[in-house]
Amino acid sequence: MNFIYRLAELSDVDELLVLENQCFETDRLNARSFHWMVSRANARLIVAQGDGHLAGYALLLFHRGTSLGRLYSLAISERARGQGLGQQLLAQAEQHARERDCAYLRLEVRPDNAPAIRLYERNGYRLFDRIDDYYEDHACALRYEKRIREHAVGVTRHVPYYAQTLDFSCGPACLLMAMKALQPERAMQRHEELQLWREATTVFMTSGHGGCSPQGLALAALRRGFDVGLQVSVQGPLFLAGVRSEEKREVMRLVHQEFSRELAQSPVRQLGNLPLDLHALQQHNGLALVLISSYRLTRSKAPHWVLVTGCDSDFVYLHDPDIDHSQQRQAMDCQYMPVSHKEFDGMSCFGADKLRAAVVLYRPVVAAIIPASTLSNHA
CATH class of the missing domain: 3.40.630.30 (Gcn5-related N-acetyltransferase (GNAT))
Structure with missing residues (x-):
């Protein structure tokens, strides 16, 4: 036939x-x-x-x-x-x-x-x-x-996946995944997702709860014993332009100032050379949380955190903690997502001030002191 x-x-x-x-x-x-x-x-x-x-x-x-x-x-x-x-x-x-x-x-x-x-x-x-x-x-x-298209051999590492449980907890979800990959004995649990959000948030969006700043996430990772690098292209508190209330803007300024003071006294490394050198990061076994504009993924203009799991000469591979069921997505669709370098460069440049931000985690130099409640029950 x-x-x-x-x-x-x-x-x-x-x-x-x-x-x-x-x-x-x-x-x-x-x-x-x-x-x-x-x-x-x-x-x-x-x-x-x-x-x-x-x-x-x-x-x-x-x-x-x-x-x-x-x-x-x-x-x-x-x-x-x-x-x-x-x-x-x-x-x-x-x-x-x-x-x-x-x-x-x-x-x-x-x-x-x-x-x-x-x-x-x-x-x-x-x-x-x-x-x-x-x-x-x-x-x-x-x-x-x-x-289905010829390529150089891709390089990705095994990174466990965790889906954010709230609209505003993408940063903590990415941080949980990175910490678990670097320290496999850790558990990824919702109570720590919420605790990380409490520690790292600075941002009031136009309505509702706020998201996490790169400075806040870097400090949260440092407190858990990780070697941390921070890259931010814009000085001062982020996303002020999107907030109408002067009272909320003042809260954002004060929280950012305190984060900046803590960072100045911390061993967190300030990374230059924008944009982030993903190939060098991969060679040194680092994992990067990168701030992107979600517009290219969902057509919604909002800041969003993703985790880079690897790259090759053609693609950057991402874990996206946001499972958008209205777009027929499931958790497995959000893991090791291949994005061209050109597309990634565009999505990791946010807003009119072309903000680029990343938090890089490396394996702890010494064993971190982790609360017993965050460890998995392995024999």
Whole structure:
């Protein structure tokens, strides 16, 4: 059978539902999901049409601002199986991902889906992770990844992931991840996330709670025994222009002054040479929390902290602690996100004053004094 490949239309939803119910017993997409994927999502839904009917589909999701694509689902009708359609749909998905400037394509598959696993491994996908209790029936998922554009060998280190639990705690979440990577015996717990926020916040945004300044985060890491470097391109308290209340602005000035006084008497190193030299940082086993503008990721103009987990000649790899479910993101989509150096340079320059800020952590020179409540219960 010869197949025609095209992007799905809203008129295809009824046939897509038939395919979905035929191919999957659990975790099915419903009509509302298909409508979203076709008309509004940052996605491409590719269908294969043969003899006037849909024979299969491949659904791709894209992560805005990154070079990462995700093959969310691939389905083939019973009558079209055994004709190489899976191979052809996978090739179509990779081509569409390359057209969207993706360098990596990731996917999840059940361990008991042997034909799909053979298809992916035959096409160069490598197993890189396993997620327990992923599917509705509590089965685990195997995570596969393929580099679909040629590149230099990437360098990333294993960094545990922690999702921020509040809108304003991205900085503490990044700090928890960095400390855990450098000191594996640590636990990443919500009470410390909140404690770090209390120690490091200086900023009132236009409404609601404030976020954490680079100075506050650097001091919080220092108190926990880490070797710390600080890089800030703008002097004085940050983000004053976004606050209307003079009373709040005065609070920000006073807190910043106290942080500055503490930093002047501390061993925190002031780093120059903007922007941050990520390759040198990697060679010295440092981990950097970098302040970015979230606009390129979410179209929301707000300061946001991410953690750099590695880099190569093509990409910077990030852990983003913010899981934006409205954008069809899950925790696994926010880990080791590949971002081109050009894109990263743009997003790490915030606001009209072109602020660049980073907090760099290195392994403690001496054992840090860590409260017993923050340690994991390893035997």
